Amino acid sequence: MLRLGASVGQNFGVSESAPEEVRHPNLGVGQIALEPGEPIEEASEQVRSSYRFSDPALSELPLEELLDELLVRVQEALDVDTVAILLYDEEANQLVARAANGIEEEVERGVRLPLGQGFAGRIAGERVAIFIADVDHADILNPILREKGIRSLLGVPLIVEGTLIGVMHVGSLTPREFGQADLAVLQLAAARAAPAIERATLVTALQHEHQVSVALQRSLLPKRLIEVVGVEVAARYLPAREEVGGDWYDVFELPRGKVGVVIGDVVGHGIAAASLMGRLRTSLHSYAIEGHGPGRTLELVDRFVQSLSEPAMATAAYAVFDTYTSRVCYATAGHLPPIVISGAEARALEVTPAPPLGAFPYGRCPEDELELAGGEMLFMYTDGLVERRTIPLNQGIEALASAVAGARTPEAACVLAMAELVPDGGLRDDAAIVALQNSTVPAELHLRLPAQPKTLAHVRRVLRRWLISRGADEGDVAEVTIAVSEACANAIEHAYSPAPAVFDLDATEDDDEVTVTVRDEGRWRPPRGSNRGRGLSIMVAAMDDVQIDRTDTGTRVVMRRRLRHR
Amino acid sequence: MSLADVQITFARHALIARLSGEIDMSNAEEMGATVIGATPSEASGVVLDLSGVEYVDSAGIYVVYGMQASLQARGQSLIMVIPLQSPVHDALRLSGADRPGGIAETVDEALGTLQRPSPAGT
Numbered sequence: 132m133l134r135l136g137a138s139v140g141q142n143f144g145v146s147e148s149a150p151e152e153v154r155h156p157n158l159g160v161g162q163i164a165l166e167p168g169e170p171i172e173e174a175s176e177q178v179r180s181s182y183r184f185s186d187p188a189l190s191e192l193p194l195e196e197l198l199d200e201l202l203v204r205v206q207e208a209l210d211v212d213t214v215a216i217l218l219y220d221e222e223a224n225q226l227v228a229r230a231a232n233g234i235e236e237e238v239e240r241g242v243r244l245p246l247g248q249g250f251a252g253r254i255a256g257e258r259v260a261i262f263i264a265d266v267d268h269a270d271i272l273n274p275i276l277r278e279k280g281i282r283s284l285l286g287v288p289l290i291v292e293g294t295l296i297g298v299m300h301v302g303s304l305t306p307r308e309f310g311q312a313d314l315a316v317l318q319l320a321a322a323r324a325a326p327a328i329e330r331a332t333l334v335t336a337l338q339h340e341h342q343v344s345v346a347l348q349r350s351l352l353p354k355r356l357i358e359v360v361g362v363e364v365a366a367r368y369l370p371a372r373e374e375v376g377g378d379w380y381d382v383f384e385l386p387r388g389k390v391g392v393v394i395g396d397v398v399g400h401g402i403a404a405a406s407l408m409g410r411l412r413t414s415l416h417s418y419a420i421e422g423h424g425p426g427r428t429l430e431l432v433d434r435f436v437q438s439l440s441e442p443a444m445a446t447a448a449y450a451v452f453d454t455y456t457s458r459v460c461y462a463t464a465g466h467l468p469p470i471v472i473s474g475a476e477a478r479a480l481e482v483t484p485a486p487p488l489g490a491f492p493y494g495r496c497p498e499d500e501l502e503l504a505g506g507e508m509l510f511m512y513t514d515g516l517v518e519r520r521t522i523p524l525n526q527g528i529e530a531l532a533s534a535v536a537g538a539r540t541p542e543a544a545c546v547l548a549m550a551e552l553v554p555d556g557g558l559r560d561d562a563a564i565v566a567l568q569n570s571t572v573p574a575e576l577h578l579r580l581p582a583q584p585k586t587l588a589h590v591r592r593v594l595r596r597w598l599i600s601r602g603a604d605e606g607d608v609a610e611v612t613i614a615v616s617e618a619c620a621n622a623i624e625h626a627y628s629p630a631p632a633v634f635d636l637d638a639t640e641d642d643d644e645v646t647v648t649v650r651d652e653g654r655w656r657p658p659r660g661s662n663r664g665r666g667l668s669i670m671v672a673a674m675d676d677v678q679i680d681r682t683d684t685g686t687r688v689v690m691r692r693r694l695r696h697r
Numbered sequence: 698m699s700l701a702d703v704q705i706t707f708a709r710h711a712l713i714a715r716l717s718g719e720i721d722m723s724n725a726e727e728m729g730a731t732v733i734g735a736t737p738s739e740a741s742g743v744v745l746d747l748s749g750v751e752y753v754d755s756a757g758i759y760v761v762y763g764m765q766a767s768l769q770a771r772g773q774s775l776i777m778v779i780p781l782q783s784p785v786h787d788a789l790r791l792s793g794a795d796r797p798g799g800i801a802e803t804v805d806e807a808l809g810t811l812q813r814p815s816p817a818g819t
Contacts, residue, residue: 387751584723588700591752609787613754620722620756665792666755672791
């Protein structure tokens with residue numbers, strides 16, 4: 132049993148169990164009664180206080196500002212040296228110092244006090260006001276109170292509708308007999324403050340959850356979309372007005388000139404849904420780079436969802452676009468059909484339906500295919516964009532299709548979709564969209580490229596696609612590509628560091644003959660060892676004609692080849 | 698997506714290095730060094746499985762020659778696995794290079810070749 136202050140203020144009346152201290156049962160709102168004969172000054176202070184703590188502006192403040200404001204008002208009203216507010220942490224069954232004036236260390240050190248012990252702990256545990264006239268002779272758990280030289284303390288519980296939410300206490304650096312009027316003011320403050328704190332705590336917690344979810348959601352979505360030769364992509368994630376969900380999109384490069392594009396929607400909201408979304412996005416990407424097609428990839432993600440310990444469900448659509456053949460292979464799992472935008476027209480694709488991921492064991496995801504001509508776009512979205520209480524889903528999809536029809540770029544499609552379908556005040560559910568366009572292959576290539584080794588892979592992708600569009604067959608593509616890549620490797624080797632160097636590549640086709648020119652501004656170097664000589668041999672062997680012009684200002688390689696198998 | 702990948706496994710005293718993807722001047726040297734660095738001195742040789750390679754150019758061929766020289770200096774041999782339909786064949790043909798080391802069509806065939814004692818002894 133604690134031994135609290137030995138010197139007792141007399142004006143609080145009866146003490147229940149411990150004679151060394153004075154307690155008061157907590158008075159609820161409106162129960163503050165003045166004792167007859169109370170000095171008029173004190174009464175007027177109470178009247179002033181009731182204004183001070185009934186200020187409607189208080190109820191508008193976020194938690195931190197509200198607490199700070201209350202501290203100031205209490206300090207002024209009671210003319211005390213310290214004020215502290217501790218909030219009750221239900222899970223830990225502890226009081227946590229949240230705001231303080233004069234004893235800021237309480238908050239800075241993150242003071243946590245057990246219920247039922249010590250000054251504040253007993254106020255909370257027994258829900259009584261406690262006055263300690265002399266701290267030196269009281270059993271105080273929190274050493275900061277003594278360190279600060281506090282002599283006298285008065286504290287009351289903060290209670291909302293019978294539920295404890297914390298403790299507010301005031302202190303004096305000189306011995307002080309807190310009177311009945313002081314208690315009444317502090318209790319008035321507590322009665323007004325408690326519901327405001329409760330409301331602000333809830334709002335802050337919700338905002339925090341929302342912010343964490345949004346941050347998580349953002350961190351789990353691609354930071355920036357890939358740049359792949361042959362496609363243009365754009366995407367958006369739109370959090371709902373109040374909470375985030377588990378919608379996601381993804382775009383990634385696959386071997387052999389393919390691009391994967393994903394849209395998905397985890398059932399549920401908040402941090403849990405966002406976190407599951409992150410796992411599904413990773414899982415789908417992982418299966419995809421293993422080389423599985425869209426159908427099998429979704430089936431494997433379904434097995435992954437089935438294997439989770441917690442029940443989970445999601446819908447998704449996954450499409451693979453082949454930049455060499457302009458074909459799209461796609462599959463959906465309980466997801467809304469992708470839209471194809473073709474000039475001024477836009478239509479929802481036929482999809483062979485399959486159950487959502489995690490819905491039934493061993494679900495099957497059939498694949499469908501389509502040709503995406505140059506300039507056409509595949510537009511994928513989640514139901515948050517089209518679902519409205521008042522209109523049928525297929526009307527929502529039609530409205531989306533007509534909104535994006537005529538979009539010339541994926542970016543424009545995203546902008547149009549949002550402008551037409553996001554209502555004022557935001558969406559009820561979150562939404563994600565991703566659009567992929569088969570970019571038109573130009574008739575001629577004129578590229579200025581950084582003279583870096585990693586440029587070579589990029590050049591090969593551009594060139595392969597261009598050669599295919601000019602009617603080259605596999606043999607043509609392989610041989611021209613290796614010859615041009617060798618010429619570019621030479622240009623990169625010529626570039627002298629550290630200046631950021633560039634080189635130029637032009638490719639034209641006329642009557643079945645391909646001409647590729649690679650120009651750099653470096654010095655031609657004679658072949659080093661057998662390797663560079665071999666590069667030149669490859670160019671000569673692969674092309675019909677190779678000319679190398681070396682001047683003081685740079686090197687120009689012109690290569691020609693008649694397409695063999697047309 | 699990374700341009701290429703190398704997977705290393707061990708079988709019957711030989712190291713099997715499976716290369717996949719595209720090999721050019723941006724990654725050839727690193728791949729060669731990875732394989733040589735992973736080869737234990739007690740291995741009889743290296744099987745360089747190129748069946749997953751989609752593109753290789755003179756930089757890649759040059760590195761294979763370098764690997765062969767390094768291994769030879771350690772008394773180890775190099776066998777490349779190149780299937781009939783492989784872009785590696787095209788690159789070797791176009792470069793007019795002598796084929797570095799031995800060539801097999803499958804990994805099993807390559808391992809069989811490595812098991813036989815080499816004429817020069819080890």
